[in-house]
Amino acid sequence: AGGEFTIDERTGRIYAQRRLDREERPAWRFLVLATDEGGSGLTGFADVFLEVRDVNDNAPFFPCPALEVDGCFVGHVPENSPADTSVMEMRAMDLDDPNEGRNAMLTYSITKNVRNEINLNLFSINATTGTIYTVLRSLDRELEDQYLVVVEARDGGGLVGTGTATIMVSDVNDHPPVFTQRVYTTQVTEDLEVNSEVLVVSATDGDEGENAVVTFSIVGGDEDRKFFVETDKVNRRGVIKLKKKVDFEKPHERTFNLTLKAEDADFFSLAYCLVQVEDSNDHAPVFFPQFYEAPAMSEDIPVGTIVAQVTASDLDSGLNGKFSYSISKESDPYSQFLVEQSGWVVVADSLDREKISQHRIMVLATDAGSPALTGTAIVMVTVLDVNDNGPEFEVQYKPVVWENTAAPQPVRMNETSLLLHATDRDTSTNGSPFSIRLLMLTSDATNFNLTDFRNGSAAITALRTFDRERQKEYRLPILMIDSGSPPMSSTSTLTVVIADTTKLKKIKQERNKKCYMFTELKPKVGVG
Missing domain, CATH: 2.60.40.60 (Cadherins)
Incomplete structure (x- = not known):
């Protein structure tokens, strides 16, 4: 203490040689020696205890933990929390003596608040504890997920310290998934293979994390279970695929009005998908009957005589269902017959029983699809003899x-x-x-x-x-x-x-x- 204090030899007054800092050392204890007769007489001792009285020389401050990664003061509050929900505590420190007057008595206030659209503060603070609360039930993470609030700590002597509170608004599941389209339309051909992709739908969800995980399903319009949906949770997409073959020739399978559902843990929304099935050339023309036996005719019958009338039908539509008649060249090598597009088979050239006594005519019906499909019918013609040959x-x-x-x-x-x-x-x-x-x-x-x-x-x-x-x-x-x-x-x-x-x-x-x-x-x- 000899370096900090001096004493007057005559009066015994003790003086400080430099400014004392209570926050550095609040008390001193040392011995004072008194000697009579000019220093050669008797000596007495005194044990001096010196307490440094506090003055308000330290402003409050907000300590920041050295290992805090996200920030010194970070609080979390769920969105839509009611008013007066505790968010976090802002605790300041003051190095002055808390027992010495009001030097270390702190009062908290918000100097920079956040206001809503009608200019009302979103947060309040307990002046004594430094606890921050919500003022209104108006926090919406989808609008703002982070707020910065400046807090002031003032001691009794008027010294001030400030700190910034980072308030993170955490998500709650308050938004339903929403399809990017209300109505979808797509076309597929009836020859589409099972497990093939029909349509990709997608949805958005204002929430995040698990609250934004969307699952897609078909909830209407598919009584025969012709389709199914695979959910891509990462991209919030639903891939509609074919589960069973569709058949255009069945009238109720030409159009499907599907009701689609997108749902998260608590909410859902609906969309509608019109699937139109297009015809493919999957049916050849079919004759009914497929075998015709014409009445026997004389070999001298005139050209143009009607032999039979064939009838065919095709279940396909459009060009796939349109067909034309013809006669196979192999079954009529001498071109003695022709078939009109009305289905009438007629004699085209003179007959000769001595060459061919029975004709097995193959009539073809070939549609206009690509590739074209062909149906066949057989017309049997028996040629009767006339005496047209001499011995x-x-x-x-x-x-x-x-x-x-x-x-x-x-x-x-x-x-x-x-x-x-x-x-x-x-x-x-x-x-x-x-x-x-x-x-x-x-x-x-x-x-x-x-x-x-x-x-x-x-x-x-x-x-x-x-x-x-x-x-x-x-x-x-x-x-x-x-x-x-x-x-x-x-x-x-x-x-x-x-x-x-x-x-x-x-x-x-x-x-x-x-x-x-x-x-x-x-x-x-x-x-x-």
């Missing part, structure tokens, strides 16, 4: 007679037969029995005679001996008449060749030859 030789004959052979000589038609056979491409009613005659129209014919057996065969006999060197062949006109009504006839020329007798001799020699075949025989020999 003809059964085969191409090469008759031969030998020269220098005595008459009468049978004319051999081929190597195996002496008979001439007739045939007719018409049916049996317009065919046999035939009448076969040799026409005496040329001098060649007078050398032969024809015998008709009335069973479709005849024999020809040479009436004289021939000399090949004078004439090598004779042409005989053969008239053949069928039994049709009216009968049909035809004349064919039979060319008789005069053969050389030298060849005849060789043939006879060949016939007289005998062929022998020898096999070597070995005796059986025993072994052993």
Whole structure:
């Protein structure tokens, strides 16, 4: 204490050598020594206790914790809190002596408040405790989530300190989710695959955190459960997807009026979605019936005659449901029929039973979709015979007679037969029995005679001996008449060749030859 105080040797008054600071050291204690006789006599001691009396030399201040991250004074209050809700405490310090008058007696007030839209303060403070309260139930986090309030602490001596309170307004779930559109419209084709995306909807929520987690669902208009919603909670989106295939051909599946729901923990809102199903070409035209059997018709029926009328229908709509008729080229290779777009199948060219006796016409109905689909029907047409063919030789004959052979000589038609056979491409009613005659129209014919057996065969006999060197062949006109009504006839020329007798001799020699075949025989020999 010797450096802080001095004492008058004569009077014993103690003096401070510098300004004392009670806040640094509120009291001093030291010994005072008194000596008589000029310092050589007796000595006495006194124990001095000196208390430094406070003066108001320290203003209040708001201490800030060193480890506070978000700020020195931060309070939290839920939005929509009622009036007089405690928000936080602002505690100031004063280093002066609280027991010395009013030097450390603090009074709190707000020097910079926040006002609402009608100029009313939002916060108040307890002058004694420094507790901040809400004044009105008007805090709305969605409008403002943070307020700064300046608080003053004043001691009894009039010294002032200030601090700033940061008031954070925390969220409560006071807003429903709201769709970004009230009505949605979309189109899908009926061939859309299951789990495919139909539409994406979204919603907003003024709240935050868990209070803003939105879930989407379909609550109306989907009695058959054709759709479902996947919720994207991060982006507040709902993805509507196809759960079951839709069918445009079913009238009640052409339009869906869905009611959508977006909900958080406490609130919800609704929106409406119109899903229009578009037709796809998923149906081929269908004939009814698919098989037609036309009445049998004669092969001489006039071109343009109606054969049958086919009828087809297509369940699709638009171009997908429009179709045209045609006839498969493979079923009508000679283009003898055509089909009108009214469905009438008519004869387009003359028929010939001898070429095709029964027509299996494949009528096609091909729609205008992409890709086009085709339906088929079969029209069976049986062609009846008319007597439009005369008789003809059964085969191409090469008759031969030998020269220098005595008459009468049978004319051999081929190597195996002496008979001439007739045939007719018409049916049996317009065919046999035939009448076969040799026409005496040329001098060649007078050398032969024809015998008709009335069973479709005849024999020809040479009436004289021939000399090949004078004439090598004779042409005989053969008239053949069928039994049709009216009968049909035809004349064919039979060319008789005069053969050389030298060849005849060789043939006879060949016939007289005998062929022998020898096999070597070995005796059986025993072994052993």
